Amino acid sequence: MRFDSQHNLDGVSRRLFLRNLSAAGVAVASLPAAALAATQQTATPAARPAGRRGFGGGADMGERQPLPSDAVIISSNENPLGPAQSALSAICTTAALGGRYHQEETMKTIAVFNEQFGLKRGYSALFPGSGGPLDLALMSNIGPDKPLVYADPSYEQGPRAADTMNAPKFPVKLTADYKHDVKAMLAAHPSPGAYYIVNPNNPTGTMTPKADILWLIKNKPKGSVVIVDEAYHHFSNDESVIDQVAADQDVIVLRTFSKIYGMAGIRAGFAVARPDLLMKFSSVAAPARSLASISITSSAGARASLQDKDLVALRRKINTDTRNDTLEFLTKKGYKIVPGSQANMFMVDVQRPGTDFKNSMLKENVAIGRSWPAMPNYVRVTVGTPDEMKKFQTAFVKCMDQTHTTMGASLYMPEQYHVPSELYRG
Structure with missing residues (x-):
């Protein structure tokens, strides 16, 4: 898959981005290859086995x-229910426009999401799924001198990204009632690059109270970020921590349309963070950064799902x-x-x-x-x-x-x- 310059935050054009490259307030989720070559920093993944990311490096999927x-x-x-009827209708209607890029479809979806969560322009980015931006969130903040602290057991994408970036790993056992042990996570290393929290946790399905995550955000060392994967959050009645992004905290939140919205095969997801943290995604070197832009049909389905108030x-x-x-x-x-x-x-x-x-x-x-x-x-x-x-x-x-x-x-x-x-x- 190619990393496409069509994927931006709020319709910021490539030329505008290059003109404002030194301005921290410009938030762009992806950059053209030429611009990335000029701006890449130190977030360079280690060599890894050949194979497509989605197939875990395997080449035999078609033979199984x-x-x-x-x-x-x-x-x-x-989700066995699949996309909502509102999403299916929007996808079918938008498919007829597929002969053009229609980047405004993505902009409209981002605007709806930002309005629902009280986010300022530039604080969210729309991707084809949340797996790609989760890798970028992790890889842009960890490395050989910036460890990853995470729960065990939890979703494997965190430690897998650490392996790719040659980042030291510090797994921390869940509490006796299967919550993230935030105090033990804080004690695990004096200056990690990131703390990774999956809430609800995968595989246990259990919630870590928002108060615990707020405590970690408040007490973490300067320079570390808290990455909260809220892929399953809609199934819970607990509060999100997206409001901490709106409050300009060192937090990155991932959301997906694959779970409660039933769009796993359609692919749509959000990364939510301050513009400077989203800008860091562009420091991750290829091939880890190689994400496609989201299709207009996925964007339309995501927007319709967000606007379906009873869904x-x-x-x-x-x-x-x-x-x-x-x-x-x-x-x-x-x-x-x-x-x-x-x-x-x-x-x-x-x-x-x-x-x-x-x-x-x-x-x-x-x-x-x-x-x-x-x-x-x-x-x-x-x-x-x-x-x-x-x-x-x-x-x-x-x-x-x-x-x-x-x-x-x-x-x-x-x-x-x-x-x-x-x-x-x-």
């Missing part, structure tokens, strides 16, 4: 079989009801879960290596999520439709009733199948 059409896919934290509350309730029904079933059966999920996922203890259990579930035509080294006997499960979760329950009980030895002996070769994961999503 897709899962059967009737498989229950609850492995990648997608978030309705989908939050659907997800909460389905999740709670499933967790009640598991609890009544005596299975151990991670309590307190406020996302479209949960974790359950399968009393054996999670990878083995995942493969056994795949044999039952149910694709569940992965395990984490910090919790190897737990698997993460995405909340699907009520019907999908009933099928999950049946398969789960059957696989739990099997002995570990029987499971291992009966497995077919799951690596021949492509099981979707949000970790490698392009």
Whole structure:
């Protein structure tokens, strides 16, 4: 994918950016290659294996079989409801304009987002998904002398970016109730480049109170930034920390349309930060910086979703009801879960290596999520439709009733199948 100069914050043109290159108030999310070559600083990723970012460096995706059409896919934290009707209508209408770039579509979407969150012009940037800008947020603030502090277990993109940037890693265990331990994170290193918080956390689905994050922002060392990944925030009733961006704090917030808005395959997401922090994204060297511009159809779908006033509350309730029904079933059966999920996922203890259990579930035509080294006997499960979760329950009980030895002996070769994961999503 190419890094396209069409991707800007508020319609700032390339020539205007170059004219004002020394002005910190100009906020541009991406730059043409020539301008980047002239302005790159020290955020240079280490060499990494060849392969497309979205495929985790693999080249064999086309050789793996897709899962059967009737498989229950609850492995990648997608929303089975898909885009809202309002988004679909906007996408269809806008597609007819696809013969031109129509950058004003992106500007209009940014304006709607900024108005909803009380942000000034230049404090947000729209991207095709939130994975790319998350990499840029991380990589522009960490390096060999600027470590990354993050929770364990949590979303792997943080430590993966640290590996790319040769940045020292300081994982910090979650608290006993599965929150980010912000005081331990602060004590982990005297001057990290960034603290990475996923809220709600992936994979546990648990929330870290806003007051804890505010404490970290207030007490962190000067020069460090707090990166808050709010990909799943819409599923929670807790407050966002986007207001800390509006207050000019050292905070970068990531938002996506892949989760509650059901646009995972359509790709739209926001990076929210002060203009100077967004400007730092351009210091990340290729190929890590190689992002495409967002399409006008994705932008239109995102804007329509933002303006659909009942959408978030309705989908939050659907997800909460389905999740709670499933967790009640598991609890009544005596299975151990991670309590307190406020996302479209949960974790359950399968009393054996999670990878083995995942493969056994795949044999039952149910694709569940992965395990984490910090919790190897737990698997993460995405909340699907009520019907999908009933099928999950049946398969789960059957696989739990099997002995570990029987499971291992009966497995077919799951690596021949492509099981979707949000970790490698392009």
